[in-house]
Amino acid sequence: MTTITIGTRKSKLAMWQTETVARMLEAHGLKTKITPIETRGDKILDRSIAKIGSKGVFTEELEEQLAGGLTDIAVHSAKDMQSTLPPGFELIAYTEREKSHDVLVSYQSDLRLDGPRSTIVVGTSSVRRVALLRHFYPQVQTVPMRGNLQTRLRKLEDGACDALILAFAGVTRMGYDDLIVHDFPVEQFVPPVGQGCIAVEASQSLPEDKRRLIRACLNHHETELVMRAERAYLKTLEGGCSIPAFAHAALHGDTISLTGGLANLDGSWLLCKTRSGSTEDPEHLGSSLGWDILENNGREVLAAIKAAS
Numbered sequence: 001m002t003t004i005t006i007g008t009r010k011s012k013l014a015m016w017q018t019e020t021v022a023r024m025l026e027a028h029g030l031k032t033k034i035t036p037i038e039t040r041g042d043k044i045l046d047r048s049i050a051k052i053g054s055k056g057v058f059t060e061e062l063e064e065q066l067a068g069g070l071t072d073i074a075v076h077s078a079k080d081m082q083s084t085l086p087p088g089f090e091l092i093a094y095t096e097r098e099k100s101h102d103v104l105v106s107y108q109s110d111l112r113l114d115g116p117r118s119t120i121v122v123g124t125s126s127v128r129r130v131a132l133l134r135h136f137y138p139q140v141q142t143v144p145m146r147g148n149l150q151t152r153l154r155k156l157e158d159g160a161c162d163a164l165i166l167a168f169a170g171v172t173r174m175g176y177d178d179l180i181v182h183d184f185p186v187e188q189f190v191p192p193v194g195q196g197c198i199a200v201e202a203s204q205s206l207p208e209d210k211r212r213l214i215r216a217c218l219n220h221h222e223t224e225l226v227m228r229a230e231r232a233y234l235k236t237l238e239g240g241c242s243i244p245a246f247a248h249a250a251l252h253g254d255t256i257s258l259t260g261g262l263a264n265l266d267g268s269w270l271l272c273k274t275r276s277g278s279t280e281d282p283e284h285l286g287s288s289l290g291w292d293i294l295e296n297n298g299r300e301v302l303a304a305i306k307a308a309s
């Protein structure tokens with residue numbers, strides 16, 4: 001019987017996602033073996049990801065395992081993946097996407113972003129979430145907050161802030177739906193590329209028959225189309241999670257609608273556009289939106305962000 005060996009980060013969310021993938025493979029009669037490891041992104045918790053300053057902080061160690069043949073696949077949150085993978089690696093499957101919006105989570109069930117209290121303090125270390133909050137909710141204050149979901153919720157409980165902004169996908173997978181006090185609409189508070197989606201990475205040296213088998217068990221075609229459009233957008237901006245870029249694609253028949261844009265760090269400038277394109281060429285749709293944003297001040301804004309960090 002064929003065994004698929006799977007690399008993953010150790011966090012509870014990463015393990016939940018990896019076990020979901022393992023169950024799907026097993027449902028098709030395959031055996032699985034999971035080897036969890038800690039990545040640099042998990043170990044360094046006192047700095048924002050943007051400040052750790054290297055690409056692939058959550059993925060490098062998993063890629064070493066793939067390259068060495070220790071694992072067949074690595075399971076990731078698609079949003080943690082760089083827009084351009086290191087040479088020799090590829091994303092071979094995406095599982096069906098969970099809802100991709102951000103939520104506000106708090107132990108104060110009556111907390112409102114636009115409520116009577118003049119200032120509430122929101123914990124997040126995401127440059128995108130900070131910029132969007134500054135832009136749409138200027139009265140809200142933010143404090144840096146890193147660590148896995150459980151760590152952040154403990155800090156919230158200890159009173160480090162009034163609320164956290166998190167991906168709905170992670171919140172629901174970890175069973176914290178009861179703490180959600182606000183759902184941010186994707187049309188306005190646009191999620192980052194890939195949010196809510198599990199991506200499966202492999203080395204290009206993985207034998208073709210195994211690759212095909214894994215894809216047949218795991219890949220969700222519609223999710224793959226929207227992910228290709230979103231990731232092409234991010235690639236055109238040459239971006240990762242250290243820039244306040246965002247994009248969300250949805251499928252309508254054989255048309256993909258892609259909403260995406262960019263903000264500066266303090267949210268005083270924000271550009272967001274929507275374009276549609278054929279499912280025949282999701283990359284073209286993503287890159288044409290990217291060029292549109294770059295040519296409308298995006299290039300200057302990106303240069304200023306890089307100079308500041």
Ligand SMILES: NCc1[nH]cc(CCC(=O)O)c1CC(=O)O
Binds near residue numbers: 168169170198
């Ligand atoms: N940055 C960490 C991370 N990577 C993926 C998720 C959530 C799950 C997903 O987006 O698929 C989270 C937590 C969060 O941002 O709230």
